[in-house]
Amino acid sequence: xxxxxxxxxxxxxxxxxxxxxxxxxxxxxxxxxxxxxxxxxxxxxxxxxxxxxxxxxxxxxxxxxxxxxxxxxxxxxxxxxxxxxxxxxxxxxxxxxxxxxxxxxxxxxxxxxxxxxxxxxxxxxxxxxxxxxxxxxxxxxxxxxxxxxxxxxxxxxxxxxxxxxxxxxxxxxxxxxxxxxxxxxxxxxxxxxxxxxxxxxxxxxxxxxxxxxxxxxxxxxxxxxxxxxxxxxxxxxxxxxxxxxxxxxxxxxxxxxxxxxxxxxxxxxxxxxxxxxxxxxxxxxxxxxxxxxxxxxxxxxxxxxxxxxxxxxxxxxxxxxxxxxxxxxxxxxxxxxxxxxxxxxxxxxxxxxxxxxxxxxxxxxxxxxxxxxxxxxxxxxxxxxxxxxxxxxxxxxxxxxxxxxxxxxxxxxxxxxxxxxxxxxxxxxxxxxxxxxxxxxxxxxxxxxxxxxxxxxxxxxxxxxxxxxxxxxxxxxxxxxxxxxxxxxxxxxxxxxxxxxxxxxxxxxxxxxxxxxxxxxxxxxxxxxxxxxxxxxxxxxxxxxxxxxxxxxxxxxxxxxxxxxxxxxxxxxxxxxxxxxxxxxxxxxxxxxxxxxxxxxxxxxxxxxxxxxxxxxxxxxxxxxxxxxxxxxxxxxxxxxxxxxxxxxxxxxxxxxxxxxxxxxxxxxxxxxxxxxxxxxxxxxxxxxxx
Numbered sequence: 001x002x003x004x005x006x007x008x009x010x011x012x013x014x015x016x017x018x019x020x021x022x023x024x025x026x027x028x029x030x031x032x033x034x035x036x037x038x039x040x041x042x043x044x045x046x047x048x049x050x051x052x053x054x055x056x057x058x059x060x061x062x063x064x065x066x067x068x069x070x071x072x073x074x075x076x077x078x079x080x081x082x083x084x085x086x087x088x089x090x091x092x093x094x095x096x097x098x099x100x101x102x103x104x105x106x107x108x109x110x111x112x113x114x115x116x117x118x119x120x121x122x123x124x125x126x127x128x129x130x131x132x133x134x135x136x137x138x139x140x141x142x143x144x145x146x147x148x149x150x151x152x153x154x155x156x157x158x159x160x161x162x163x164x165x166x167x168x169x170x171x172x173x174x175x176x177x178x179x180x181x182x183x184x185x186x187x188x189x190x191x192x193x194x195x196x197x198x199x200x201x202x203x204x205x206x207x208x209x210x211x212x213x214x215x216x217x218x219x220x221x222x223x224x225x226x227x228x229x230x231x232x233x234x235x236x237x238x239x240x241x242x243x244x245x246x247x248x249x250x251x252x253x254x255x256x257x258x259x260x261x262x263x264x265x266x267x268x269x270x271x272x273x274x275x276x277x278x279x280x281x282x283x284x285x286x287x288x289x290x291x292x293x294x295x296x297x298x299x300x301x302x303x304x305x306x307x308x309x310x311x312x313x314x315x316x317x318x319x320x321x322x323x324x325x326x327x328x329x330x331x332x333x334x335x336x337x338x339x340x341x342x343x344x345x346x347x348x349x350x351x352x353x354x355x356x357x358x359x360x361x362x363x364x365x366x367x368x369x370x371x372x373x374x375x376x377x378x379x380x381x382x383x384x385x386x387x388x389x390x391x392x393x394x395x396x397x398x399x400x401x402x403x404x405x406x407x408x409x410x411x412x413x414x415x416x417x418x419x420x421x422x423x424x425x426x427x428x429x430x431x432x433x434x435x436x437x438x439x440x441x442x443x444x445x446x447x448x449x450x451x452x453x454x455x456x457x458x459x460x461x462x463x464x465x466x467x468x469x470x471x472x473x474x475x476x477x478x479x480x481x482x483x484x485x486x487x488x489x490x491x492x493x494x495x496x497x498x499x500x501x502x503x504x505x506x507x508x509x510x511x512x513x514x515x516x517x518x519x520x521x522x523x524x525x526x527x528x529x530x531x532x533x534x535x536x537x538x539x540x541x542x543x544x545x546x547x548x549x550x551x552x553x554x555x556x557x558x559x560x561x562x563x564x565x566x567x568x569x570x571x572x573x574x575x576x577x578x579x580x581x582x583x584x585x586x587x588x589x590x591x592x593x594x595x596x597x598x599x600x601x602x603x604x605x606x607x608x609x610x611x612x613x614x615x616x617x618x619x620x621x622x623x624x625x626x627x628x629x630x631x632x633x634x635x636x637x638x639x640x641x642x643x644x645x646x647x648x649x650x651x652x653x654x655x656x657x658x659x660x661x662x663x664x665x666x667x668x669x670x671x672x673x674x675x676x677x678x679x680x681x682x683x684x685x686x687x688x689x690x691x
Contacts (some may be wrong), residue, residue: 009046113137193213221245318473328354347402638656643691
């Protein structure tokens, strides 16, 4: 998966569906954004505050396709970002329904408010899919806020279900999935679970509903650590042949039933049920329910995670990967505490474990770090690699918390990253808070996709303490730049969207999207007259500069001294980077010939060699009508590049034209496709990509 997902912006007030959908010129409707996102999956649709309804141009029901992330504001459960409407949907399991949204496989709904005020209206319908819903509000729905059916396995975390007429959530048929840390308040029914549904419900709050939970037919839910309180009629009602898991003698369930109306638990089935490790009033337990003692009364909900407090957390995937690699660890109490700050000593310990870079400093002797201090070795390693420094008075101050700007600067500087574009920090609404000494580091970190901001990517909050979860994201992204880890798709990775230069000769050019994408990331430049000259041949020097900027490859071999290049020129430095990284080489007379044009075959072979792409199985060369022009020595590389979708042929996709000079547009397109192949940028649709 790509770490840099395509992002489409929507504003129901100022947007226009004829726009490109960028941050500055957003679309108007989710309906149009979904159409645009289908060809870019995985993709993210970012919503600005406002109401998305038929009045603003929406067409309901909204169907969110596979891999699409619909994001509002998770920090306030979508307040002010309202999706309100209804439309007909033919459910395979329940027939014709009136719904607002349908979520398909791997879709995500984050930080919005959903309303379907139609009689018998449902907010979100999930039919045999596995989407994620987090930090949303479902309210004022004519029937229920969320209906889960078929063989669905969604993950439902940290949502609010309130004032829905019939109920908050209905789970039916053979559905499973997880409902974690949600709040159900002032609904008819908080939760209705029917048929053979068997979800996990943990750490939810069901308060002030008429009935908190009603089970029917053959439901088999698992309840752990839920709070069921002040529900006017009752807590848990068990009908039909339902058999809920309310704990056993070896596993305390930890649910709290308190101040409910007629009953805490009522079993009206013929099944003999048991309750173990729950806080319940025996006088409000009705029907056949045995109250069991437990061996272990501690709550041990894993929430599908190696730590009990990160299930459903935005940084879970970053955290779990680093922990499994041994680069981060949990706390002595068995938690990870993802929202807690991290000290300078703890940060040094993580950096020392995670990164293996060449030392550039002498090991400092901090006067407040004794040799037997637990983090002394890690502090010495991190300081010698250039990640951290002490204070002017010779101290390290290991117990001080690390701020976000300090952590970002440490990783950007320690990894010696390049590619600064001063304009890129305009993405941050609070950029005025960035200290002047750190603006370059923030720019570099943003360009290299290091920065992960939750809940709003546009808010850097540079001066506050960084959390352990944020450190996990930052460290992970730093390791990604070194090719050590695979990209993670997250809506909170900051995408550099500084506007590309307005080249006056690109409009309508076949390579326009590729060129503008590279230019927006400050990887490719035009000429002083405002042109890009996409049809002009690219020189070897220009190619080396593009390679150095786009890949910043680690040195794999010694750097030759080319006799025809000045050592200190920008082009010479780029050539040395590209050459040591295995992308380019010189000639037998020790020249590089930077002014000589680069050929298309040379570009293809260079990319395959520099990226170390392995030989691909199968032979796709027959698709080229001029394949006889490809030298035997280069056929394996061309085959691999083709299978990786790196080759771009214009105007005839079936002609590779290996010996022709490559134009600036062609090179930009193939370099961009190479970045797609290694998961650094989103896909661009073009009829000239050979696939």
